[in-house]
Every structure is written in structure tokens, then in C-alpha cells.
Amino acid sequence: MRFQxxxxxxxxxxxxxxxxxxxxxALITGVLLALSGRDVFELLALVLKxxxxxxxxxxxxxxxxxxxxxTGSAVTVTSRIGLWNIGGEGQFYLGAIGAAGVGLYMxxxxxxxxxxxxxxxxxxxxxxxxxPTFARAYAGVNEIITTLLLNFVxxxxxxxxxxxxxxxxxxxxxxxxxxxxxxxPEIWGVVHWGFPVALLIACGLAVIMTxxxxxxxxxxxxxxxxxxxxxxxxxxxxxxAVMLLSGALAALAGMFEVxxxxxxxxGGMADNFGYxxxxxxxxxxxxxLAVIPAALLMALILDAGIVLQTQQLAATxxxxxxxxxxxxxxxxxxxxxxxxxxxxxxxxSPRLPPASKTTI
Amino acid sequence: MTPPPVAPGTPPVxxxxxxxxxxxxxxxxxxxxxxxxxxxxxxxxxxxxxGKSTLMNVVTGIYQADAGExxxxxYGARFSSPQEAIRARIGMVHQHFKLVPAFTVAxxxxxxxxxxxxxxxxxxxxxxxxxxxxxxxxxxxxxxRVEDLSAGEQQRVEILRVLARKARLLILDEPTAVLTPAExxxxxxxxxxxxxxxxxxxxxxxxxxEVMEISDRVTILRGGQKIGTWDTxxxxxxxxxxxxxxREIVRQNLLLRADxxxxxxxxxxxxxxGVSVRDERGVETLADITxxxxxxxxxxxxxxxxxxxxxxxxxxxxxxxxxxxxxxLGGRSAEPGAAAFARHGVGHIPQDRLHSALAPSLGIxxxxxxxxxxxxxxxxxxxxxxxxxxxxxREIADIAEVTIPDFAMPVRNxxxxxxxxxxxxxxxxxxxxxxxxxxxxxxxxxxxxxxMHRYFAELRDRGVGIVIVSEDLEELLNLSDRIGVLxxxxxxxxxxxxxxDIERIGLLMGGRxxxxxxxxxxxx
Numbered sequence: 001m002r003f004q005x006x007x008x009x010x011x012x013x014x015x016x017x018x019x020x021x022x023x024x025x026a027l028i029t030g031v032l033l034a035l036s037g038r039d040v041f042e043l044l045a046l047v048l049k050x051x052x053x054x055x056x057x058x059x060x061x062x063x064x065x066x067x068x069x070x071t072g073s074a075v076t077v078t079s080r081i082g083l084w085n086i087g088g089e090g091q092f093y094l095g096a097i098g099a100a101g102v103g104l105y106m107x108x109x110x111x112x113x114x115x116x117x118x119x120x121x122x123x124x125x126x127x128x129x130x131x132p133t134f135a136r137a138y139a140g141v142n143e144i145i146t147t148l149l150l151n152f153v154x155x156x157x158x159x160x161x162x163x164x165x166x167x168x169x170x171x172x173x174x175x176x177x178x179x180x181x182x183x184x185p186e187i188w189g190v191v192h193w194g195f196p197v198a199l200l201i202a203c204g205l206a207v208i209m210t211x212x213x214x215x216x217x218x219x220x221x222x223x224x225x226x227x228x229x230x231x232x233x234x235x236x237x238x239x240x241a242v243m244l245l246s247g248a249l250a251a252l253a254g255m256f257e258v259x260x261x262x263x264x265x266x267g268g269m270a271d272n273f274g275y276x277x278x279x280x281x282x283x284x285x286x287x288x289l290a291v292i293p294a295a296l297l298m299a300l301i302l303d304a305g306i307v308l309q310t311q312q313l314a315a316t317x318x319x320x321x322x323x324x325x326x327x328x329x330x331x332x333x334x335x336x337x338x339x340x341x342x343x344x345x346x347x348x349s350p351r352l353p354p355a356s357k358t359t360i
Numbered sequence: 361m362t363p364p365p366v367a368p369g370t371p372p373v374x375x376x377x378x379x380x381x382x383x384x385x386x387x388x389x390x391x392x393x394x395x396x397x398x399x400x401x402x403x404x405x406x407x408x409x410x411g412k413s414t415l416m417n418v419v420t421g422i423y424q425a426d427a428g429e430x431x432x433x434x435y436g437a438r439f440s441s442p443q444e445a446i447r448a449r450i451g452m453v454h455q456h457f458k459l460v461p462a463f464t465v466a467x468x469x470x471x472x473x474x475x476x477x478x479x480x481x482x483x484x485x486x487x488x489x490x491x492x493x494x495x496x497x498x499x500x501x502x503x504x505r506v507e508d509l510s511a512g513e514q515q516r517v518e519i520l521r522v523l524a525r526k527a528r529l530l531i532l533d534e535p536t537a538v539l540t541p542a543e544x545x546x547x548x549x550x551x552x553x554x555x556x557x558x559x560x561x562x563x564x565x566x567x568x569x570e571v572m573e574i575s576d577r578v579t580i581l582r583g584g585q586k587i588g589t590w591d592t593x594x595x596x597x598x599x600x601x602x603x604x605x606x607r608e609i610v611r612q613n614l615l616l617r618a619d620x621x622x623x624x625x626x627x628x629x630x631x632x633x634g635v636s637v638r639d640e641r642g643v644e645t646l647a648d649i650t651x652x653x654x655x656x657x658x659x660x661x662x663x664x665x666x667x668x669x670x671x672x673x674x675x676x677x678x679x680x681x682x683x684x685x686x687x688x689l690g691g692r693s694a695e696p697g698a699a700a701f702a703r704h705g706v707g708h709i710p711q712d713r714l715h716s717a718l719a720p721s722l723g724i725x726x727x728x729x730x731x732x733x734x735x736x737x738x739x740x741x742x743x744x745x746x747x748x749x750x751x752x753x754r755e756i757a758d759i760a761e762v763t764i765p766d767f768a769m770p771v772r773n774x775x776x777x778x779x780x781x782x783x784x785x786x787x788x789x790x791x792x793x794x795x796x797x798x799x800x801x802x803x804x805x806x807x808x809x810x811x812m813h814r815y816f817a818e819l820r821d822r823g824v825g826i827v828i829v830s831e832d833l834e835e836l837l838n839l840s841d842r843i844g845v846l847x848x849x850x851x852x853x854x855x856x857x858x859x860x861d862i863e864r865i866g867l868l869m870g871g872r873x874x875x876x877x878x879x880x881x882x883x884x
Contacts, residue, residue, distance in 0.1 A: 007770070007772060007773075008769075008770055008773065210744070210746065211743060211744055211745075211746070212742055212743055212744050213733055213734060213739045213742055213743065213744045214742060215744065216726070216729070216733050216744045217733075219719075219722060219726065220719050220722070220726070220730065223719035223720070223721045223722045224715070224716070224718065224719040224720060224721075226712075226715055226716035227716055227717060227718055227719045227730065229679065229698070229716070230679065230698060230708070230710060230716045230717055231698060231699060231702070231730050231731065232678065232679075232697045232698030232699030232700065232701070232702065233699065
């Protein structure tokens, strides 16, 4: 039996290997926890109960999924055109800032204020990614560097607003604005309307990518810029549109977090959702629809991590487990490229067909 | 010059016994045995995918054989890397030169060579290169940068580099593909001199005339297996072609119009008026070209690669907007942009079709829709109908005679030949006015070339103008009604192919217009 690496990995194999990777990660974690004297089965039961096994757990999962779906989509759309938006974190903050600014200072009924918050958030996100976008489209500046560096600026800007001009003057909460008077209505426990909207957005993006000529041009441009040029596609316009869209998506995640979950602008509130969006996108393998299950997996990992922390496991242990899961999944994805090939036998007869026929 | 006599009992320089090499799903070589004797030139002939390159890659240590033996001078040998093959004095000159363009000739010769003196100054390297160049009879300029050299000069550097490492067996992969006829003659002269010293040469080629001219013996591979070895003196081009393809190739006279074929047009479908193109460095790559392409004719464009062919095809297909001059489509100033040209009936089979005409990771349907995604039934109102793209892809695959198990599978899973056929058919579909084909037969085997040429003749008979850019003069003379010759971005002449002959075109390719006595129209 010989194994050979193929350039493509069928989805079926990827899923199978990922399941194996998750199992292996759970096994390794379990063994290590057992060696350090923990009761693994008790922990496992607790994790299951407080994630998928209870209503509160499920609500938490959904809340985690909202920003992850959006930041994951933000990275996925750029990956379709062959670019990487590493700045989801920064655009998330800018979305949060835009939403909080409107929410705090624009009086009015929620039916008007909420859309205004969303619009302001997306505008801010678009503005934040505008410089990397135009630098990429007109000067070929690597968008990975520019979007990444702007994250730090955005994070500090949020801290400055939350401790300076917009700080909470009522309760004096640390690095936080006051409570925003409007909130996205809840539909199920603490889960708000952001959840179905995020799901709809992911599905809508999938439709746009596969069922519109705009999406077709984006896919061709991403798969081979040379072919896009050859066919006379307006590649620069597509790059600009996709990057701005990406910024708006990540910013919308910030808005949902501010208006649906946290109800304030807080320093550090992005909580790595922007970066985890990259992980979600990698797990989704460029598919806009697969962002949803990928976000669910990520949410499960995050949620399980919090449960473990309540059991006196250090936060670093949780990070290590996350890393282990992702590492094994990456290995699984690579292994999915390998398939067994027929063992070499010397064919005595019949004689082989001509090579030109065997290559399909 | 005849090969030197060899003492009886001398073992062959290289002997392959039952070499097999397998790739996933493909048998590249199966039980191939051949020998190369000292003082001979062996031609290795075969279609694409016949396993010639794989076999030579086994000999030079790039691949390791899955079965079989390699015997050098009577002793078994096994190379686990190209370096070991070089130490065993086997040198290969690849079709795509493996030189560093930004380095000088002397630096390229000395790169990665154990004999290179440490801390050598450019002057020392150049002196050594000059000495090597004289010793082996390959004139090069040691101080020149490789990127400034012509393809023929680069090839000399490549060969010299191999010879400097004391190669006794020289393997050349399609060496004349990038050469002018005169350069090819120089190369053959040098190869004969090399042979006269008791060395051996293996030359891989598609070109039968060349094989007849240069080789002492011919080995033909087909489907990864050896069909046989013959003394070249006993062979004819016809017999070689038939043996190589496995059937008789019927050579049609493609210049002959079918009954009821559209006549040659009287008004130009596509015209260039004083077109010049400068690249981003400001170098003029196309200079003042005036050219008309009529419906129902085939216009050949000859020239050594890199003399403005790429720019010419890009201007003709709307990919490049000329710096000066005008492009007219059907007599009117053309709407700029490749998409507009395609919409107005200009098809384009580009030079590097596998890299620029297809998106390798996307499905076959998506790739076949590339020209028609903007119009119904696939496009319209900003939508993309995947089912319509699928039926278009089925239609194209059908007519191109390519069997496809799954239209959603990435197009790169198809063989190169099949990818080319799909691209050709996709472009022919939209070419209602003009088809521009750059090096259409490059990378295809004889059978596939014949098919491609038949496509062109049919399209011509339907009244479409066809531009074929090629460096294969034989191909151009067989197909074209007129032949234009490019040299240094200038159109040296446009000849009626009735009055054109290889020698004359060869001179024009080299930039010489003064020699031929016939008073042909030569415009500059």
C-alpha cells in the first residue's frame, strides 16, 4: 500500500480527518489532565453540560457564534480574491466605536437608532480598511501588514475613548463607556436578533459568491489573477469592493457585540474575535457557508475553555488546548490530501493503455 | 563528419535496462531499455506524455526509477540527486533554461560548481569562462548579463556550463525550439564536434527533419514504452511519424479551402495602424506596426520568441492599450479592454494558456464560462447561472472530444493537452471575427497538433480571420496565407506564403532585409 499526495482534498476526507483530529485532541487533553490528577470524566461531563447540554450553554454558544460568523466571513471573502484581511480585530473595534457613538449620543426610538448604529459601524469599519485597500489596489502594498498594524491603533483608540472623552461618568466603571440606552431585542434567552442576521449574512455571501457574476469575477480573480486579466475583468474594482465589504462585516460584528451583548464600549472588548475570525476562515476553507459550522466549533472551544477556567485550570491551559485542536486539524487537513494508490505491480498482461489516456 | 570508430567490446556510455517509473494514476515509463554509445547522437522521439522527459529525468537523477537498472560504462549506477549525475559526467540542458537572469555569464557558469575558486574576482571568473568557451567552441561573452542575451546565446551558456563540468553524455531537451534556423545550424555543428571527440549526445525532439539531420540512431517511445531503435539512415520522416503516433498521419493540405468555404474578406476585421507599445521601463517592445487581418485568412507571425510576439497578441486582443497608434475592429476604433474585444468576436489562445487562460483550482464549468459569464444564458442581470455554465462546459467538452468525469472537479486535474483543447474550443466558440492563437502547438503531440490545425482551417473556412504566432516555420508555411515576420518589435515584412521560404523568413527573423534578391514588399 502506497500513499500519494494529491493536489486536491475531497470534502469527505477533510471532514473525516478533522473528526479524527478533534478526537485525538480530546484524548491528549484528557490524558494530560488525568496525569495532573484531575477527574477527566467529571470535567468532560461538566463541559458538555455547560455547552451543548443545557439551555444556558446553548445560549452562550450562540452569543459566541455571532461575532465569529461575521469576522470569519470577513476573512473568507478576502481569501476568495486571494487576499488576507488580518485587521478584523481593528475593524471590529471601529464598528464598536461607531455603534457606541451613535447609541450614546443619538436620542430616538430603537427602530431608528439601531439601523443608524449598524450603518455608522459599517462606515467606520470601511473607513478603517480603506487605507490598506487603496494601498493594495493602487500601490501593491501588502494588505496583511497594513491591516494587522492598524489593529493596534484601533485597540488603543478604543481605550482612549473609553477612558477619556466617552468614559462612564455615572458608575465610574473601568475603561468603559456608560450603558447604551438601546439594545438589539432578544429572541431566545440572552440570544439577540444578531444571531439570525449573522446566519443570513453568511448564507447571503455564499449566494453572492456562487450565483452572481460579481462573485464569479471575484472567484476567478482570486484563483488566478492572470486569467482575470486575460478575460478583461475589472480586478482592481473587485479587490477594492471585497476589502471594503470585509471591513464592513468585521465592523458589524463590533456593532452586534456593543448593541446586543455588552451594551457598552469597553477597552479590550474585541477579545480576539477579529483574530479568531482568521481561524474560522481557515477552518471554513474559503467556503462562505462552512463559516457557520467553523464558527460553531470555535465557539465550542471558547465556551469549553471558560468552563475549564471555572474549574481552576489556568487560562494558559485553555489556550494550549485551543492550539492543540487547531494544530491537529491543520495536520488532518494536510493528511486529507493523501490517498492510497494502487500498489505497483508489474503488469504482465494486458499491456498498459497509452499514458495520454491515463491522465483523464 | 562521421562518428569516430569505437573499439569492439567497448561498453556503451549509458545503458538503461528495464527502467520503469510510475506516478499516481500514470505509468510514465515501463520497461524501457536503451543504450547510448560513445561517439553517437541518439534522438529520443515521442509524443507528449510518451515519457521522454521522465526517462531523462531518471538518467539525470531528478527522479529515481521504480524498477530497472542504469549501467554507466559497464558499471551499475544509481543517482539519488542531480549532483551525482553531474559527477558521473552526465549533463542535461533543459528546455527552460536554468540560469540566473541577473547574473553574468561567468557567474552562471561557476554557480554551484566545486571547481570554482574561492573568493574569485569577476575578472578571474571571466578569464576562466573565456578559456572554457574557447576550449569547447561555444563563443559567449563572459561579462554579459544573462537577461540581456538572446535565447540562442543563453542556450550556449547552458551547454557550456554542462560541458565545463566535464560532461561526456549531453542530454538536450528540444534544443532548437527557441532558435532561429541559423542558430540551430550552429548548434548542430557544435554537437557534431562534441561527438567527434568520442562523447555521446541524447537529443529529445518532436521535429522529424531535425532528427533525420542530426542523429545517428533514433529511439521512439510511445505510451511510456520503447517501441524500437533504428539507425537514422534506415528511417524516413514519414515512417518515424507513423511509428511515433502509432498510426499513419494523413497530412492534409490545409491551405486548400473546403467547398463552400467563405472567401477571403475584402475589408479588414482587425487592423493596427502605426501601433507602438512601450513597457513600464520605457523600452519600445512594439514599433510602428501597421497590419490588417481579413476574414477567411490565416496570418502567420514568425519570429524568435521575445521579439514582440507577446505584445502583438496582447494588442490584438485588447489586453494592452497601445502607447501610440490605433486598433480598429471591423473598421471602427475598438472599445478598449479584453472583455470588449471578446464580446466583439475576438478569441484568444494565449501563449501561457495553462497559466492565464484558466483558473486551475476552480471547476471545469467555471472555467468554461470565462468568456460568456456576462451574457445569457449564464449571465444577465448580474446573476451567474451555474447550471447554464455546466451545460456550456458539457457542450465544449463534447466538441473538444475530452471526456470529463466530473465538471465540478478542478480543471488542473485534467492533463495539459486536454486543458489546451478546452481552451481552444472555448475561444473558437466566441471568435466570430478573429482568433489570435499564440504558439498553438506548443506542448502538443503530433496528433493533437493535427486536430488543432484542422480546427483553424475550419474556422478560416467559416470566414474568420486567424492570427497564428509560432516559432515553428514549418507550421506557419503549412497553414498561413500570409506570413509576417517580427524582429525587435518591428514587423519586418508581410509575405505571401507562396513567395516565402524558410531561408528568407529566417533572415528576416534575424533582422536582415537586404539579402534576398527577390523584390518583395519589405516595409519597416
